[in-house]
Amino acid sequence: MKKILILAAALLATACSRPAADNSRKIVIWEMDDAQVAPYMDSVLDAFKKLPGNEDLVITRTHYGPEDLRSQFQAASLAGVPPDLILSPSDTAGLYAVSGFIIPLEKEFDFSLFNKASVDSVSLEGHTWGVPVTNGNHLMMFYNKKLVPSAPKNTNELMHYCATTAKKLNLKYCMAFDSGEPFWMVPWIASFGGWPIDNRTPTLNTKAVKDTVNFYHDLKYDKKFIPMECDYNCMDSLFKEEKIAFIINGDWALSSYQKHFGKNFGLTIMPQNSETGLWPAPMVSGKYFMISKGLGTEKTELLKKLINFYVSEENQIRQFKELSRLPALKKAGRSKEVLSDSAAVMSLKQIEKGKPTPMATEIRAVWDAMRNYLGEAMANRMDTDTAVRRMQEVSEKRIEEQNR
Numbered sequence: 001m002k003k004i005l006i007l008a009a010a011l012l013a014t015a016c017s018r019p020a021a022d023n024s025r026k027i028v029i030w031e032m033d034d035a036q037v038a039p040y041m042d043s044v045l046d047a048f049k050k051l052p053g054n055e056d057l058v059i060t061r062t063h064y065g066p067e068d069l070r071s072q073f074q075a076a077s078l079a080g081v082p083p084d085l086i087l088s089p090s091d092t093a094g095l096y097a098v099s100g101f102i103i104p105l106e107k108e109f110d111f112s113l114f115n116k117a118s119v120d121s122v123s124l125e126g127h128t129w130g131v132p133v134t135n136g137n138h139l140m141m142f143y144n145k146k147l148v149p150s151a152p153k154n155t156n157e158l159m160h161y162c163a164t165t166a167k168k169l170n171l172k173y174c175m176a177f178d179s180g181e182p183f184w185m186v187p188w189i190a191s192f193g194g195w196p197i198d199n200r201t202p203t204l205n206t207k208a209v210k211d212t213v214n215f216y217h218d219l220k221y222d223k224k225f226i227p228m229e230c231d232y233n234c235m236d237s238l239f240k241e242e243k244i245a246f247i248i249n250g251d252w253a254l255s256s257y258q259k260h261f262g263k264n265f266g267l268t269i270m271p272q273n274s275e276t277g278l279w280p281a282p283m284v285s286g287k288y289f290m291i292s293k294g295l296g297t298e299k300t301e302l303l304k305k306l307i308n309f310y311v312s313e314e315n316q317i318r319q320f321k322e323l324s325r326l327p328a329l330k331k332a333g334r335s336k337e338v339l340s341d342s343a344a345v346m347s348l349k350q351i352e353k354g355k356p357t358p359m360a361t362e363i364r365a366v367w368d369a370m371r372n373y374l375g376e377a378m379a380n381r382m383d384t385d386t387a388v389r390r391m392q393e394v395s396e397k398r399i400e401e402q403n404r
Helices: 002-017 035-049 067-080 091-098 116-120 155-163 181-193 207-222 232-240 251-264 297-310 314-321 342-352 362-378 384-402
Strands: 027-029 057-064 085-089 139-144 248-252 265-268 287-292
Touching: 002 384, 027 067, 035 057, 035 207, 035 297, 035 314, 067 085, 067 091, 085 091, 085 297, 091 287, 091 362, 139 342, 181 207, 181 362, 207 362, 207 384, 232 248, 232 251, 248 251, 251 265, 251 342, 265 342, 287 297, 287 362, 362 384
Parallel strands: 027 057, 027 085
Antiparallel strands: 085 287, 139 248, 139 265
16 A cells, blocks of 8 residues: 555656646546457457547557556556546456545446346445446366367366376376466355355355365365466466366456367366365456546546447447457347357356356455465465464454454
8 A cells, every 4th residue: 555655646746747738538548458358449449539520539548467457546546647447357346436436337327238247246335336348257167178078067077087087198287277366266165155255244264265275285285186386377378288188267268268279179167066066156247447536527428438339239249259258238148149159158157157246345355365375275384274264364354454
């Protein structure tokens, strides 16, 4: 927070030193999407600028990493020089909303036109804070058909494959996922009968979370089915290099894997937990346009036109065809282009087993505590019971501090 305040002061000083200018025809967008999305995004923005009356528009798009976008947007908002729009997942929207950085949008857009789960994931305390651009942002299981004859339906089948076929194929590891990130942990917590947060209260010191950490530990140390140390880039490389058979990754990687593997591309829902009979439930949300607070009426109306153009039926279908991102607009989601695509149908099946991503501001403290102490447990620096207890204690303490 101290770094954010220092940066905010610097930005504020810069803003105060600049001469006043008419920015009503300039749109500044900050986003954190994958690199493969940039050409599509720019093409839509260019098409908007070519509409009658928009020829004089200047649209600037700046890309940030997820954490950088959060910190930079907070700093810029505190300094009074935020971008006009941000394109972001919903998990930070709660923080922006309670901080007064973005405006509620339920009176500005017709949200009945959008998928309910996408809208629910960006709704808090009677307000809707973002316009959904995609439906999903959820985890699934991808596999290489060259290595896997048929997708496993449950964890018993998955473990059997890893212990037999993967060994025969001389694969050093069977699968990979970002085992240090709590987002990947959540579906398995659900499969053991839990969830990391109940409304605004952390629910981490539970049997379900302990079972999940032990499940991870077993995969890593006892069975040796996953790499010892592997972040997102590592797991993605191992999968594309055909050094593992399975990867758990998000719908954002779908088009990349389809292009890379061609006829050997495989997609399935995360396997049922054979121990409990429950299905993993990934968090479901999407990507959202959020409008900064403090803009004039003319600028806000212009931004509404841009957003409505971006999420029009035509562009939602085009986005699906080019990026394999499920539309958030209901009508586009019922199009023949979506329903005739087997990967899209499988992705929808996974969404049905998921749960909306919490927008409560407390989720940030939950994420941070989970990440820190999962790392301690997976590095064998802390036993599972202690790690899970500390997750709960630290998340509760941070929530108490942020709510003072």
